[in-house]
Amino acid sequence: MKNILLLIHDDGGQEGRLQVALDLCRAIDGHLTCLDVTYVPPVLGDGYGAAYVLGDVVTQEAAREVDNKGKVVARLADEGISWDWIDAAGDIAPTLQRAAELTDVIVVNREVGDFAYPDMHGAAAELIVRSGKPVLAVPADCRGLDHAAALIAWDGSRCAAAALRAAVPLLKRTDHVTIVEVQDGSITTTPAEDAAEYLARYGVPADIRRITASPAGPALLKEASSGGFGYVVMGGYGHLRLVEALFGGVTRTMLGESPIPVFLAH
Template sequence: MHRIILHANRDDGFDVRVEAAMAIARVFNAHITCLHSRQNMTVTGDVYAAGMFTAVLPPSIEEDIRKEEQAFRDHCSRMIESEDVSWDWKVRLGLPERAFARESVLGDLVILSPAGEDIGDQSGETFLGRTLVAAGCPVLVAPRAEVRFATEGRVLLLWNGSPEAGRALKGAMPFLRRAAAVRILGIGEARSDRPGPEDAARYLSRADIRAETREVANGDAEDIVQDEAAAFEADLIAMGAYGRSRFSELILGGVTQSMISQTRHAILFAH
């Protein structure tokens, strides 16, 4: 792992994201890019409202925004410069998920926070869902503040044999290689046209990673994941994101949609 893209946005989860990024960067000797996304300074509005509420900013408000942005950057600098970690600060204009899509082309991990209730900012489900789909590398959703991210913890890999699950497995390899224990959890009825949990365990064994397998055929998927993660004492859950379309999950419900707002565990998503 060489480059971590950290979501640099002033919200309640930022300090937790920084701590997780620094812990990972120290272990893997990785560089952190603090990616701050904002609209053009000359206009303001809700970027998720199709431009319906845009307006020209007065110079005084523009100056206040610049001061707030500099204060936030200084806060970020104080947190990271106290550690022996390589980092830089980057600003991108426009939709934030497009900024992450661009930067993640040459990134190994994006770090975000769980989705909040406000859909119109950089902490809501709209932002997080779009970023999961757009990112060109795995996305780590950091846990709540009282749960420290463990780089050598126990990893629960959710498995259904889909391409997304395969990408999650491969994206989680740096953590799987260092894990204290790995469990592959198959949920639902196995499909004969897809590799099963034992196949995934065999794949990992070729990288000298020992993984146990478990399958649960019946029950609510979200409840199964939470119960199994608690029983396994998982520090990290790795899973594929949006195995069906994101729109379908929004309308019909799905494991990804339910998991992006949970705060009990760190989750690594791959689409």
């Protein structure tokens, strides 16, 4: 993990994801690519009136992003990291996905927060499933990546294993790692002991803790909210997204409510 793709957009969550991306970049000695997206909203209605309103919105958005770029670039010049900048326009998730071919992790927010559009929760979900890259989903009020302790949410799935493998470079720089397996009656294909053994080969010792709870989402959210961890590593949408949308699910719960950054892979 060396190449970090960061969404730059003038919204309420930008400071949080910028700080987390900078901390991640320093932790793994990585390179930060800033993708500055001028958001183009969908056209509501038809005819010249709708086109005029859309053009006015895009013009205002572009002006705001130019001002935002100047401020962020000035900050990056003093951060002492390797970085580059890409300007783009379009919808958030597809634009990030197109730019992510040579990226190791994408940093976005769980949701934008004070903007009705774009929907960052939806963008994060789309990127987890469609980009083929791990996503670091950051709470809007987060002010950095604390890698003193990590929680690995383990269910034995292929998605959990993919997240674990992708997170190894960061886990190697984390002081304490705990694998939490919530026993909710579901069948796990790979036990937590195998995950711990895998990490041990990379020099990452990990404790194992099992919790009996059903459903698993609230139990993991309680762990993430305990103050004992700086970030979570977990598989994203291990079950069909339609099923999770209808009945909830761990991914949906953590994307919606986790107070700490969540590293997800599908």
